[in-house]
Amino acid sequence: MKIFLICGARPNFMKIAPLLFELKKFPDKFSPVIIHTGQHYDFELSRAFFQDLELPEPDIYLGVGSGTHGLQTGKIIIELEKVILKYRPDLIIVVGDVNSTLAGAIVASKLLIPLVHVEAGLRSFDRTMPEEINRTVTDILSDYLFTTEEAGNKNLLREGIGENKIYFCGDIMIDALIKNRDKAKNSRILKDLGLPKKEYAILTLHRPSNVDSKNSFSNILNALKEIGKRIKIVFPIHPRTTKMAKKFNLSLNIDGLILTKPLSYLDFLCLEENCKFALSDSGSIQGETTFFNIPCLTLRNNTERPITIKMGTNKLVGNDKNKIIEESFKILDGKGKTGKIPPFWDGRTAKRIVKVFLEKS
Numbered sequence: 001m002k003i004f005l006i007c008g009a010r011p012n013f014m015k016i017a018p019l020l021f022e023l024k025k026f027p028d029k030f031s032p033v034i035i036h037t038g039q040h041y042d043f044e045l046s047r048a049f050f051q052d053l054e055l056p057e058p059d060i061y062l063g064v065g066s067g068t069h070g071l072q073t074g075k076i077i078i079e080l081e082k083v084i085l086k087y088r089p090d091l092i093i094v095v096g097d098v099n100s101t102l103a104g105a106i107v108a109s110k111l112l113i114p115l116v117h118v119e120a121g122l123r124s125f126d127r128t129m130p131e132e133i134n135r136t137v138t139d140i141l142s143d144y145l146f147t148t149e150e151a152g153n154k155n156l157l158r159e160g161i162g163e164n165k166i167y168f169c170g171d172i173m174i175d176a177l178i179k180n181r182d183k184a185k186n187s188r189i190l191k192d193l194g195l196p197k198k199e200y201a202i203l204t205l206h207r208p209s210n211v212d213s214k215n216s217f218s219n220i221l222n223a224l225k226e227i228g229k230r231i232k233i234v235f236p237i238h239p240r241t242t243k244m245a246k247k248f249n250l251s252l253n254i255d256g257l258i259l260t261k262p263l264s265y266l267d268f269l270c271l272e273e274n275c276k277f278a279l280s281d282s283g284s285i286q287g288e289t290t291f292f293n294i295p296c297l298t299l300r301n302n303t304e305r306p307i308t309i310k311m312g313t314n315k316l317v318g319n320d321k322n323k324i325i326e327e328s329f330k331i332l333d334g335k336g337k338t339g340k341i342p343p344f345w346d347g348r349t350a351k352r353i354v355k356v357f358l359e360k361s
Contacts, residue, residue, distance in 0.1 A: 001361055002031045004089040008039030008064075008076070008100025010049055011173075011284050014265065015095035015118060017053040018175035018350035026354070029361060035083065037076045037100040038063040052183075052265040053176065069099060069130055076103035084111055091357070095119055095172070097135035097283075097304075105138040118172055118353065120145035121152025122283075122304035128209070131283075132304070146353055148172075148287075149307040149342060169352040170344025171287055178347035180266060187270035193234065193258060197274040200258075201231050201328070206238035207281040209319075210299055214248040216319040220299060221250060223324035228256025230332055233279070234271055236263045277331045279324070286314045291345060295336035297327050312339040 003023060005016045016034065023030040036046065036058035050057065060083055064075040076099060084092070084107055092108040093116040094101045101117075108115040117138050124132050139145055139156060147153050148171040156166050190197065203224070211217050224233060237252070237259050245252055252259060263271070269288075272278065277295040278285055286305050289296035290312030301318045308314035315337055317323045330336065344352070 001029060001091060001357070002033065002087070002089045003091045003093060003357075004033050004035055004084070004087075004104075005093050005095075006035045006037065006080070006100055006104040007058075007095065008037035009096075009098040010046070010265075012095050012098065012100065013046070013049045013053055013055065014176040014284070015172050016093075017055050018172055018179065019093065019095075019118070019353060020055065022350040022354045023357075026358070029358065030354075033060070033087070033089065034058045035080070035104075036061045037080065037103070038065060039072060039076065039098060039100045048264040052180065073099045073103050076100055077107055080104060080107045081111070084108070084113065089113060091116060093118060094138060097122070097131040097138070099130075099134065101138050102134040105141045109141040114143045115141055116144040116146070116353075117142040118146045119148055121147040121149075121154075121156045121166070123152075123155045124300075124302045124304040126302050129207075135304075144356065146172075146349075146356075148344075149305070151306050167352070167356055168344065170346065170349040171342070172349040172353070173284055173287055174291055174345040175347050175349050176265075177269065177288055177291060180269060181273070184266045184269035184273065187267045189263070189267040189270050190274060193260070195232065195234070195274075198276050199231070200275055201227070201233045202271050202275045202278050202280075203233050203235040203257075204238070204278075204280040204282045204285060205235070205299065206240050207300065210281050211241050211244040214250070217244065217248060217250055219319045219321040220324065221252070221254065223321045223328075224257055225254050226325045227279075227328045228254055230256075230329070231276060232256050232258055234258045234260065234275075236260045236268065238262065277328070277336060279328070286312070287345075289313055290339055291341055293338060293341075295331045295338075297324065297331075299324070307342045308339075311342050313337050314339075 023032040062079040094104040095118040146169045281299040286308040290308045296314045
């Protein structure tokens with residue numbers, strides 16, 4: 001069975017790596033092929049992630065680059081269709097909720113090739129998020145839907161997806177985290193930044209709702225000015241965030257704020273496991289901090305991962321300056337949220353997925 005694994009953005013790489021390794025355990029059954037769309041067009045950083053995750057070079061690199069959502073998705077569809085028509089895979093796997101996910105789903109569906117969506121059923125119920133559109137449409141088109149939490153199953157059933165298509169398998173990002181946790185301990189990032197364990201916070205910030213509005217961006221920066229008086233904050237800054245800060249003439253020169261370039265997977269994992277708490281508008285960090293039992297303040301008003309709030313260490317604070325400060329100070333005063341690891345977040349998600357393929361093949 002020739003299987004295309006489609007990826008395009010850094011969060012995808014952590015999700016396809018465990019699947020690739022598991023599929024390769026059955027060479028008589030599966031022939032996996034990695035398609036890198038080039039949606040995240042910093043290939044050097046992509047290469048660093050591939051090296052950290054011990055992934056081979058992509059079999060096919062489309063190199064579509066940046067653009068508006070429509071332009072980028074359209075370019076991926078055009079290039080991906082050529083490749084799929086040429087090689088005719090038996091199965092196409094897409095992961096997560098980026099533009100490459102949607103493009104892969106559309107091409108697979110149009111060409112009548114069975115489609116797998118890993119990380120299906122997640123919903124923020126916020127249609128202003130492009131990711132919400134991507135994951136909803138992808139789920140409608142998919143033949144196999146692998147979910148990370150029970151809420152995902154309920155969302156899919158409510159939307160009319162057949163129960164026979166849904167498989168509750170756990171969070172595949174945790175597979176990658178568990179496999180690479182020991183390697184991340186060898187990272188030099190703490191030494192390079194001069195940071196003692198548990199004496200700093202981490203920040204990621206890139207969503208349009210936070211950085212495309214001067215008011216929202218200013219609120220967050222003003223909160224950081226107060227938090228930075230009590231603890232250092234490591235901020236691997238996204239190119240989009242840098243661009244918008246310049247556009248709005250907002251200074252990132254804040255006491256206590258340590259700006260770095262985007263980091264490799266292992267360096268960030270090391271920072272994440274050893275931090276006091278996280279401030280983030282990322283989806284993946286909500287899950288990873290829950291696994292590490294580290295408080296996470298999510299700079300959004302909603303989340304597609306409710307299990308991280310129900311069972312985990314996550315709290316929603318939006319971009320409300322006072323709420324961000326209040327919840328950060330609670331953590332610094334020893335009153336941070338603790339949690340439990342959700343079901344099936346055990347490093348065996350890829351095994352459960354491939355078991356389904358074996359049973360169906």
